[in-house]
Amino acid sequence: MGTVTGVVFRPQSPPEHLRAVVEAADAAAAEGGVDELWVWEDCFLEGGLTTAAAALAWSTHVRVGVGLLPVPLRNPALAAMEIATLARLFPDRFVVALGHGVLDWMAQVGARAASPMTLLRExxxxxxxxxxxxxxxxxxxxxxxxxxxxxxxxxxPPRLLVGARGPKTVRLAGEVADGVLLDGVVEPEVVVRGRATAQEGREAAGRAGATYVAAYTEIATAEVSADGVAGRVSRLVEAGADSVILQSDADDPDPRPLVAALAEREHAD
Structure with a gap:
């Protein structure tokens, strides 16, 4: 399988902007330019699973990811029911990441755990x-x-990732999930360390195979060109990323320029 690339629909864009982004990403996916469209569940913006369900219903080709679902907000039985429903309705087009959530936000809604690592593991x-x-x-x-x-x-079952920044959570991703979703990646060394740490966790847990590594990477508007995108993707893939998911900055969140740059990169290749 070749390099998997994706873009993020940041929740700083209102929900009513989603459909146009989905249609652009799906058109690019049909031509091989984009593989995945990811949505977030940041407090207190947009629901991850509701947004993903709409994106899946409005598309045919692009895979939709949720990264991530904060585990303090959902009973795991309910989370599994919702994930399973979308995975059956849209086979092989859904991927999901679980994570701690922003701890201050979890405290704000009365859901912060005394041991976030224990909660995430269980x-x-x-x-x-x-x-x-x-x-x-x-x-x-x-x-x-x-x-x-x-x-x-x-x-x-859809690919199940754990979203992580710190080494303890990255290692946990290898222990209990299919892979890790690394956040805020710019330097390739972050991917190198993340892959090694997650794989250590996987092997320590006695689990066979390689840990899947996905990387979120923000790219400034001024860098959004086919060459700029291609360079960022290639550096992270060479470092060990299985998928590279591009996100725009919060002040200019529309990902359609990224979609266009990925599509242009594909045609240039």
Whole structure:
């Protein structure tokens, strides 16, 4: 498989702008220029799963990712139900990342955990097992499930990532998820370290295979050209990223120039 590239629909854009972005990304995906469109669930802007559902319904070709869903806001059984529903409705076009969420925001809504790492570990492992069709019994510090099984698990579970910045969370991603979503990546060394750390966690947990590494990278408006985009993507891929997801800055959040630059890059190749 070649390099996977994507763009972010930042929630600084109002929801009513989503459809035009989805249509642009889907048209580029049909030509091989863009693979993924990612949405966020930042407080207190837009819901990640509702936005993803609309994006999937309005598209045919592009894969839609949610990165990330803050685990303190959802019971893992509900999260698994919602993820499974979208994965069955739109097979092979949905990917999801779970994460701590911004801790100040979690405190603001009364959901901050005393041990965010423990919560993320228990929640992610439970969602992963539920999506695999397993009966899940957990009596953890935060997660309590008693014989829970999804009636409609996905035929093929979507890729499940953990969004991470710090090394402990990156390692946890390797232990309990399919891979890691690295945030705020500019320098290739961040990808090199992230891949190594996540893989260490995967191997320590006795899990076979390689950890999938996705990288969010912000690119300034002045750099948005086919050459600028191509250079950023190639540097991060050479460092070990399996997918590179470009995001515009918050002051100019429309990702359609990035979509156009990726499409131009594809045609130039």
């Amino acid at each position: 929640h992610t492992a439970s969602v992963r097992d539920l999506l695999s069709g397993e009966r899940v019994d957990v009596a953890g510090d935060y997660v309590h499930l008693d014989g829970v099984t999804l009636d409609w698990p996905p035929v093929q």
